[in-house]
Amino acid sequence: MNPNLQLFGEQIADYLSGVWAAECNLETISQIPGGASRETYRINLKRDGNPCGVVLRRDPPSSLIDTERAHEYKTYQAVFKSGVMPVPEPIVLEEDPGALERPFSIMALVPTGSPSPAALDEVAMQAAKPTLAQNKWSLLGKLASHSATELGVDEFMDTPTHPAQRELAYWTGVIRDDALHPQPIAEAAIRWLERNMPAPTSHLCLVHGDYRTGNYLYTEEGEITAILDWEMAHIGDPLEDLAWSLDPLWSGPDPRMAGRLIRREAALKIWEDSSGLIVDRTAFRWWQIFASVKALAIWISSAEDYVNGTTKEPILALAGWPMMDRQSRILLDRLSPESTNSYAEPLL
C-alpha cells in the first residue's frame, strides 16, 4: 500500500475511534476514481474487532462543482431518514480542517453495486437493463411524490417561488462568470429559455440535481443499492431531475437510449406511474433544454477551474473539450432550425 495512503488511513481510523468511542484499526484504504468534486476513499476497518467499511469524502483544493459539504451531508441525512431512496448512512461531518487537513464527511460503505456507466453496455447486464431502468425511474418518481416538507429538507434549503427562473439565473451566471471564450451556442439557448419560461410549478420537491448514470450503484440483477452525489440537491421542479436523467449526454453509444438503458418515452412512463404526476410536455421541453445548458455550465466552470484553479485534475480539462463539444452538439440538434437530429432526438 502507498505509505502516504496508509498513514492517511490510520489517521482516519484514529479519528473514528474518537467518534465511536471504540477501537478502530485500519485494514485497507484505496482512493475511488471519479470523485471530481471531492476526493473519495474506501476504507475497511476493524471496529472493536468487527469488520466495518466506510467511505470518506474530503474537500479537494479545487473541485468540479462549488458546493457546500454541509448541505450535501444534511441532504443525505434527510433522505436516509425518510427511506425514500437507498443512500449510504451518513456517519459524521467534520468541518474543522484540523483533523485531516481539509473538511470531510464519512458514510457507511455500501457493500454491493457498481457505478460504472460503461459496464451497462456489457453482455452480463443486458438481461437486467429493464429491471434497472424500472428501478431507476421509479425511485426518481418516488422522490418526486414526496414534498420537500415531508422530507424535512426545507429546514436547510431555500424554497424558490419560481424554480425554473432561479435555476436559469444561477447557471447563466456560472456560464458568464467562468467562460474562457464567448459561448454563442449557450447564449442562444439561454435566450430561448428566457423566451419560453414555464409557469412556476405547484409541486415543489427535493431535486437530486445530478441524477444520472454514474451517480448510482447497481447490481447485475438490476437492483439499485445507493443513489450518490447529492451535492447539487435543492428544492425545485421534479421535471428538472427527469430531464437531466434523460439528457443524450448520458446515452452512451446509442443516442436514443435514456441512461444507456431504455427509450426515453418508456423511462418517462415509469416516472409518471411511480410519481403519480403527469408530465407537462411544454414545461418538460424547457427542462430538457435547461439540462443541456446546466451541463454546459458545469463543463465551462470545470475548464475555468482547470486553468485558474489549484488542482490539475485531468477530468476538469476533459470537461472543457469533448464534454463541451458534445453538449453543444445536443443543443444545436435541438434548437437550430435545420437540425438533422443526428445526435439528439427531437424534444419529447
Add this chain to the structure above:
Amino acid sequence: MIPAPGQTLADIATRLATHLLPELGSEYGQADAGLLATLLLTISQDYERAVDNRMTDVEEMRDLFESATGAPNLNALLEYTQSQPQSLHLRDVNAHHAQGFEYLIELHTWAEHHSADLDTEIWAFLRRHNERNKFDIPGP
C-alpha cells in the same frame, strides 16, 4: 524535428493506455492514467486543426457580418471584417476569434427578432463550427 506533433501526442496517449496503464496497481491510478490518455488524445485532435478552424470561423463570420444590413453596431462588425489576428500564434488567433464571437452573439440576439434568414444562417454557421471542432472520443 518531427513535423507531426499532433500524431506524436496521439502516439503517447496510446502508449500510456496500452503499456503504462495496465502496469499500475491501484484502481485510482488506472483511472487517472486512462483520463490522462484521453486528454492527450483530445489535445492531439485539436492541435493540428486549431488555428485553421478558428480562421475558418473568422472567415465565415466575416460573411455573416457583411450581410447584416440594418444590424446595430454595424460599423464595428464591418471593422472586424477588415481586421486580422496579431499573429498566427494560437493565443492571438483565439483572441481575434473571441472578439468575433462576441459580435456574433450580439448579432444573433438581434437577428432572432429582426431577420429570420440571418438567424437561420447563424445557426447553420454554429453547426459548421461545431462539426469542425468535433472530438472523436468515447462519451461518459
